[in-house]
Amino acid sequence: MxxxxxxxxxxxxxxxxxxxxxxxxxxxxxxxxxxxxxxxxxxxxxxxxxxxxxxxxxxxxxxxxxxxxxxxxxxxxxxxxxxxxxxxxxxxxxxxxxxxxxxxPVYQLLGGRSRDGVTVYSHASGTDVPSLLDDVERFLDLGYKAVRAQAAVPDVGGSYGVRKGKVYEPAATSLPDEQPWDTEAYLRFAPTYLEAVRERFGFGFHLLHDVHHRLTPIEAARFGKSVEDSALFWMEDPTPAENQEAFRLIRQHTTTPIAVGEVLNSIWDVQHLITEQLIDYVRTTVVHAGGITHLRRIFDLAALYQVRTGSHGATDLSPVSLAAAVHVDITVPNFGIQEYMGHADETMEVFRNGVTFADGMLHPSEEPGLGVAYDEKAAERFPYRARYLPVARRLDGSVHDW
Known part of the structure; x- marks a missing residue:
């Protein structure tokens, strides 16, 4: 044996x-x-x-x-x-x-395909509205059927989700970057650029937005109501999830769908959110929520309450996680969407990718297993460097949720 x-x-x-x-x-x-x-x-x-x-x-x-x-x-x-x-x-x-x-391939061991491919969304961003619109157009031209939109709030240096280079990566290389934040400025500005995206490109694709835990429950309710005409696929992490009853308050004020879960790591963390139908999409990931075995349990529970999947897929998840996620996504009946940002060229020198992108969808490898390889020798060229995510501070200097 x-x-x-x-x-x-x-x-x-x-x-x-x-x-x-x-x-x-x-x-x-x-x-x-x-x-x-x-x-x-x-x-x-x-x-x-x-x-x-x-x-x-x-x-x-x-x-x-x-x-x-x-x-x-x-x-x-x-x-x-x-x-x-x-x-x-x-x-x-x-x-x-x-x-x-x-x-x-692993997906065959999980019951086989429930769909032909895994619909994904990627991240469009801009330092202002015109550059955001250009970036949205770029992703639509690449064949994406779903796009997340984020733009820098004018005169606020700590806007979340604005890409500086080819790949969005907020982690710094030394100590955390301390960034200013103004909630009222965001609440005034963000609905205007989401409306601008719809005005230019219409409603023939899914539009997503990440609030990134930055609002109180009543602020999130205000935001969700203000963007209803933009028909968001979801607003992500509108408020921190420690107080899960807070999502009931948001529900009372807006029909904008809610996605939560990338920082949660077990079925017990999301049980109340799912069974009370306080969210529409659960964003737990294969890497942080106990692997394929436990993620499937979360998704099975979600299916009973018409909550769909929307797993986190940022660049801090390696190609191993991405491949594993796609193998799960393609099998579960309540799949919603999968985040997909791609990886830096250096990353792909170390990992052999286990997925392919075509027509707005990811497809798993047909090789046995996950279809991913790790090149230990190539990895030696990239020694460990400490990186920290930023810290947000309100304009009065107090710490805020990043």
Missing amino acids: SKIERAEVFVASPGRTFVTLRITTSDGVTGHGDATLNGRELAVASYLRDHLVPLLIGKDPARIEDMWQYLYRGAYWRRGPVTMTAISAVDTALWDIKGKVAGL
Whole structure:
């Protein structure tokens, strides 16, 4: 019987920092998992190396469910982003191995296709309204059927989501960038540029917007009501999710759909949001929510309440996570949409991509497993660099949600 013989943790910064787990069986089969937690990468790397890897050696790689329960319930200390990201890496790597052993892509092991492809959205942004409109046009010309729109609030340097280079990456390379924020200026400005997008391009595509936790519940309700004529596919993270009852207040004031979940990491974190139908899309990810095994449980619960999926897919999720997400997305009946930003050229020197883009959709590889490879030698050219996400401060100097 095959056993786990080796588990290695790689930390590299090709374009941004990724933590990658590689598990090798006694039969020589390898599987990869993503263990990246943006800005806290070394915490997960240590959790894996110092606490989980010793537990894996000698175990049966085919017992994925048992391994998940062993690492989650057996540790006593449960949940949290560091723990769940580490478990995710193990779980994803074991699914990769299972697919290779079976000679099938992972999605076939999950029940096969429920759709022909996975509809994705990408990020259009601009330093002002004209440059945003030009960027939206660029994505529509590339074949996207869904686009997220963000523009810099005039005279406010801390606007979220505005790309500075080819790929949007907010993490800085030293200490956190402290950025100013003005909620009232945002509430006045953002609805105007979303309306401008609709005026120029019409309603033949999905338009999304990310509030990024920056509003109070009543402010979010005000925003959602103000953009109803723009027919947003969703407003993302309108308020921090610690107080989940807050979303009921938003619901009372607007019909704009709500998407939440990229910073949540277990079914228990989203249970109330789903069962009380306080959200329309759940954005939990394969890398932060316990891997393929646990993400499917979240999506199954969501399906019972007509909540659809909309998984986070920023550049801090490696190509391993992206491939795993697409394998799940293409199988679940309540799929909604998948975020897709692409990766920097340096990233793709280290990872072989496991998905292809065509006609506004991603398609999984037909290779056994996830179809992703990790080039350890190439990764050595990109040593670890510390990066931090920004911190937002109101104009009076107090800390705000970034």
